[in-house]
Ligand SMILES: Nc1ncnc2c1ncn2[C@@H]1O[C@H](COP(=O)(O)OP(=O)(O)OP(=O)(O)O)[C@@H](O)[C@H]1O
């Protein structure tokens with residue numbers, strides 16, 4: 446089977462992300478990476494999606510009460526979606542600033558809280574949208590073009 | 594440079610991956626803030642960090658970092674070792690500081 450055949454149809458995977466589970470954290474991103482590699486996606490694209498997926502997953506573990514991650518793979522692009530059910534982000538512009546973080550001391554001890562996760566996702570993706578409402582939740586979408 | 598060459602210059606205890614010492618490492622990074630490492634870490638490289646919890650293995654897998662060096666004989670959590678074995682990541686524990694380790698590797702001609 447050639448790469449083209451494998452990529453002819455689109456594909457969706459869904460992962461549930463648990464708040465506060467630092468042991469499982471990174472598993473969804475790891476599985477996404479393995480899947481993309483199996484599909485023969487360009488290594489540079491795989492790396493960018495992996496970094497974005499990891500940062501979004503960790504944010505859900507650390508800052509949210511939990512949610513889901515979806516990955517959609519089409520012949521032209523990979524779309525990554527993360528959605529959680531709260532607590533939401535009050536000031537998105539501030540949250541997007543490199544260095545801004547509300548991570549707890551516990552999370553900081555583990556090496557989180559540089560305030561670089563969201564900026565990393567934006568840098569890695571070709572298209573990036575984040576929407577959030579306090580009390581409702583945060584939605585994030587990142588798109589990665591697959592060059593052919 | 595192979596992981597084997599590093600083992601000969603940095604005093605260490607091999608914690609995981611004794612079957613992976615022929616792997617080539619192409620660069621190195623030193624840091625303990627995980628999203629900074631995510632942004633800057635080299636592919637097929639090595640990483641020096643004082644973090645020892647299991648999430649460092651997730652970072653290494655995603656970035657294709659093949660070797661992690663833990664300085665100052667910091668104790669490593671058992672589930673980190675287990676996960677490293679599972680994922681094929683070499684962990685070295687060294688009595689030297691991160692500064693000293695990076696300095697020696699640089700001296701051997703290794704770049705960031
Ligand atoms: N899913 C989310 N739910 C609620 N708040 C969030 C979420 N994601 C990010 N935030 C807020 O945005 C801030 C910045 O996020 P960002 O990922 O850039 O940094 P960080 O997670 O604090 O640190 P780092 O990612 O560098 O470990 C967070 O500190 C948090 O206040």
Ligand SMILES: [Mg+2]
Pocket residue numbers: 500503504558561562563628
């Ligand atoms: Mg973050």
